Amino acid sequence: MSDLDLKAIRDKLVDIARVAGRMILDANFKQDFATDTKLNSVDIVTETDKAVEDYISTTLREAYPTISFMGEETWQPGTKVTDTPTFIVDPIDGTTNFVHSFPHACVSLGLSVSRVPVIGVIYNPFLDILYWAIKGQGAFMQTRPGGSTIDRRLPLAKNPTPLKGLDTALVAVEWPAARDGPNFEVKADTFRKLTASKETGGSMVHSLRSMGSAALNLAAVAAGQLDMYWEGGCYAWDVCAGWCILTEAGGLMVGGNPGVWEPGVDERKYLAVRAAPGGQREIVEEFWGVIGEGRMEYEH
Numbered sequence: 001m002s003d004l005d006l007k008a009i010r011d012k013l014v015d016i017a018r019v020a021g022r023m024i025l026d027a028n029f030k031q032d033f034a035t036d037t038k039l040n041s042v043d044i045v046t047e048t049d050k051a052v053e054d055y056i057s058t059t060l061r062e063a064y065p066t067i068s069f070m071g072e073e074t075w076q077p078g079t080k081v082t083d084t085p086t087f088i089v090d091p092i093d094g095t096t097n098f099v100h101s102f103p104h105a106c107v108s109l110g111l112s113v114s115r116v117p118v119i120g121v122i123y124n125p126f127l128d129i130l131y132w133a134i135k136g137q138g139a140f141m142q143t144r145p146g147g148s149t150i151d152r153r154l155p156l157a158k159n160p161t162p163l164k165g166l167d168t169a170l171v172a173v174e175w176p177a178a179r180d181g182p183n184f185e186v187k188a189d190t191f192r193k194l195t196a197s198k199e200t201g202g203s204m205v206h207s208l209r210s211m212g213s214a215a216l217n218l219a220a221v222a223a224g225q226l227d228m229y230w231e232g233g234c235y236a237w238d239v240c241a242g243w244c245i246l247t248e249a250g251g252l253m254v255g256g257n258p259g260v261w262e263p264g265v266d267e268r269k270y271l272a273v274r275a276a277p278g279g280q281r282e283i284v285e286e287f288w289g290v291i292g293e294g295r296m297e298y299e300h
């Protein structure tokens with residue numbers, strides 16, 4: 001990693017994210033993109049996803065020919081993240097939102113080295129909010145009020161409050177594309193147990209949020225706007241950038257199934273927890289206890 005100029009790569013990724021963001025907005029405003037489906041009718045891909053990935057991969061390969069590239073739209077099943085420096089890219093994370101013009105989608109650009117996310121850039125063009133982090137250098141939220149660029153260090157709170165337990169937590173979850181089978185059962189059962197009253201054996205979290213973008217969920221946990229995010233089924237391109245931003249903001253990423261304290265970038269099951277004095281261990285174990293005997297099974 002020592003011979004990579006991470007700051008220069010971050011600058012390039014920010015430039016790329018802003019151009020990609022423009023492409024996403026233009027296509028969304030025109031509403032003339034073709035859509036297709038993958039696994040089923042809720043697993044959507046548009047020609048904009050493909051065009052944006054094509055722009056990103058072409059630009060990155062030209063600028064950094066020795067760094068590998070992995071992107072959602074060109075990934076071949078079975079291809080793993082290796083130790084080689086690799087750009088891990090989701091051209092539109094939140095494609096369902098994009099298709100519905102729900103303004104919560106982003107381009108997610110990560111760099112992993114030795115399977116560790118070392119740069120993350122996430123840009124939501126609808127709200128013009130960009131998140132970035134470089135390993136060892138902190139995480140930031142960039143906005144441009146009145147045209148001047150402001151980088152605010154994450155988490156946003158100077159003194160984050162301790163995590164008091166699930167019954168005071170705001171937790172992000174996502175509905176999976178596969179709407180039946182054992183993984184669906186584990187998720188739906190856990191959602192019910194998280195929200196149910198204490199009297200009926202539930203955790204009674206403050207609430208669940210399901211906003212349709214793994215990358216933006218991770219950015220919100222990094223910012224301290226969500227306490228936790230639990231996911232199963234997403235891929236390295238959904239989490240690589242957000243993972244770097246989360247950990248640089250003092251947050252923790254563990255496995256989505258109980259007992260996995262050190263998940264791989266392509267683990268596919270994750271639990272992200274915000275920065276907090278006193279750490280996250282206790283609330284992680286409380287959350288894993290809710291899952292109980294259930295286990296999500298996704299190949300990685």
Ligand code: IPD
Pocket residue numbers: 072090092093094095096174175176211212213214215231232233234235238
């Ligand atoms: C999806 C979103 C969603 C998550 C899915 C992802 P996409 O990414 O991040 O929140 O639950 O697992 O596939 O398809 O919009 O790029």
